[in-house]
Amino acid sequence: MAASFGLAGLGMAGCRRPEQTILPYSKQPENVIPGVPVYYTSSMPSARDNVPVIVETHTGRPTKIEGNPSFKPYGGATTVYTQASILDLYDPDRATKSKQGVTTLSLAAVRDRLEAIRKAHGANEGAGLVFLAEPSTSPSRAKLVKQIKKAFPKATWTENTAIDQSTSEQAAQAVFGKALRSLPEFTKAKRVLALDAEFLINADGSLSQARDFTKTRKVKESKDANKMSRLYSVESTLTSTGSMADHRLRLSSSQMGAFIAQVGAAVLQKKHVGGPLAAQLAEIGASLKVDAQWIDACATDLVENAGHSIIVAGEHLPKSVHAIVIALNEALSAPINYVEVPAAEQGIAAAVARLNQGNVETLIVLGGNPVYDAPIDLNWSDAQAKATESIYIGGSVNETSEAAGLFIARSHYLETWGDGRTFDGTLVPVQPMIEPLFDTFNDLEILARLAGASVTDGYSIAQATFADVGGQDYSK
Structure with a gap:
């Protein structure tokens, strides 16, 4: 028994947690009180319905999502997927950095790549450019898509979701x-x-x-x-x-x-x-x-x-x-x-047909995971491989990101500004609860940079859309 205690004592140093120094605020942030939650409104985006939510935060970190009772049609209700969406923010397997092959790219490097793509395809009006995006209710994104189609009239814009509800x-x-x-x-x-x-x-x-x-x-x-x-x-x-x-x-x-x-x-x-x-x-x-x-x-x-x-x-x-x-x-x-509602865009079959024709220089996949869930008869993996360069923008490493040459890490909706519409067409905001935890990008910035827009931050884009539809005060 004594020998056992002795051996245990020898190993105690290896079991200690690493020491960390906790420092107090030099100036306490306003309205941030440890243990007292602060609530913000936002909405969870999806293909056809943004669900209005109230997010509970503690010392600047979102911790719980509930429905927003001020939106009468839903009466404060949410789906199980809305409740669970906060877990994606802290998921240890979420994408934390953008990569090209095994090389990690900084935020500046990704922005340079987006600018290079815009200039390269601007010369031929986007003749070799193909997009495949998840559907979205965001009017801001719809406005940017129109700008992209105007900047690249020969480009192919398509949308796809694994389960079509339209x-x-x-x-x-x-x-x-x-x-x-x-x-x-x-x-x-x-x-x-x-x-x-x-x-x-x-x-x-x-x-x-x-x-x-x-x-x-x-x-x-x-x-x-x-x-x-x-x-x-x-x-x-x-x-x-x-x-x-x-x-x-x-x-x-x-x-x-x-x-x-x-x-x-x-x-x-x-x-x-x-x-x-x-x-x-x-x-x-x-x-x-x-x-x-x-x-x-x-x-x-x-x-x-x-x-x-x-x-x-x-x-x-x-x-x-x-x-x-x-x-x-x-x-x-x-x-x-x-x-x-807006008319449906071309589907994934149109993207596959364009890729199979050849001469596609750049394929941009915005969300989703078509390598995994595209219809098997389309042979998406083979079609994607025919593009000279394929770019995937997503929140996690998956089959499509592995097949892409360039992977751009995507921000969580609780980290970004944006907008969307509920199922009945009501315009609702998407408000960040926290600064991006990692070097990630939101969809609006990526599309704005590709379109050559002068304003590329999500807040300004969403605010301008709010004003375009007749909104008076974006802060309320």
């Missing part, structure tokens, strides 16, 4: 001639038909849709039960939406087109506005064998509650399905508002 907007483009986003007013709905649509969770805008829908499902007394809304759910797998349904029918996703055609034919006939469209829908749906009574009861219920009936479809379904849904909602006078 099919309904593309269908609206075909039907109405412009891209429109539907905003169902579930507080006014008495009957809802969900067609393979998980609109209560994990969908863009689900924070407000779930709140509005559940308001129509609350009753205090049994005599008020008939005032509850009724949900019909047709889906390929059990979802949160399906688990709340009053009537649920299981069908494969490939059968949804024929199903909604049958429902459509029945609705139009009961509305006495059948005509050629009803006959065409009946012909489309004839191949599907499904419970006719279910179809009839659902269609009857929708028609009897016209003006308070809504049909929603999953974004993964074809545009033809969404076009039928749009027509039926019009026939039912559904309580749905529409907001115009």
Whole structure:
């Protein structure tokens, strides 16, 4: 025992933590009190919806994210992804430096490279320049993209996300001639038909849709039960939406087109506005064998509650399905508002086609990870290798960054100024909580430098956009 203690004593020096000297502020910063949190507003960017948030900070460091209750449609709610996004800021595996091969690049070196790219492609109007970017709701980024297209009229700008949630907007483009986003007013709905649509969770805008829908499902007394809304759910797998349904029918996703055609034919006939469209829908749906009574009861219920009936479809379904849904909602006078959104840019297939043509000098990939999640039939890895130089801008080292010649480390949204729009089109700011922890870049600065803009800092760019849309005081 004594020998053990003796040996332990010999090893104690090697187990001590390194000594660090803690120094007090020579001048205490205003409003920074240890242990007392300070809260700031911001929003978490995504492809189609910036979620308004309130960020709790301690001594200048963000520590917790909650929803912003002042944004009434969401009522202070957030998604699990919004809550977890703060972990990316402190992730030990996040990108901390820009590199070209094994060589680390300083901030000045990266800016010099961006300027060199701008000058090189300015001579040929961007003929050998291809962009592949993640979609964004930021009007500031949209303005810079326009400047890039003007500076490089022969360049190819494309956008891609692993899971596209804009099919309904593309269908609206075909039907109405412009891209429109539907905003169902579930507080006014008495009957809802969900067609393979998980609109209560994990969908863009689900924070407000779930709140509005559940308001129509609350009753205090049994005599008020008939005032509850009724949900019909047709889906390929059990979802949160399906688990709340009053009537649920299981069908494969490939059968949804024929199903909604049958429902459509029945609705139009009961509305006495059948005509050629009803006959065409009946012909489309004839191949599907499904419970006719279910179809009839659902269609009857929708028609009897016209003006308070809504049909929603999953974004993964074809545009033809969404076009039928749009027509039926019009026939039912559904309580749905529409907001115009920017038309979708060319997709990743256009970038692959341009790369396969050859003579692409510079490929710039802004976010995402196409080497990992691009459609396999596009052979993105082979296409990317055909570019003379490929540049990847991202927040972590991944498959795409490994395949790129130049990697530019991307800032976290809690480190940058910016802007964006919520799902219903409300303009919201992106405000930094902390200076960048590492030598990283935000998207607005990169695009501004490539476009040759005179102003390249995110704050000034976002402030100018705010003024352009009629804002009065950016500090409020």
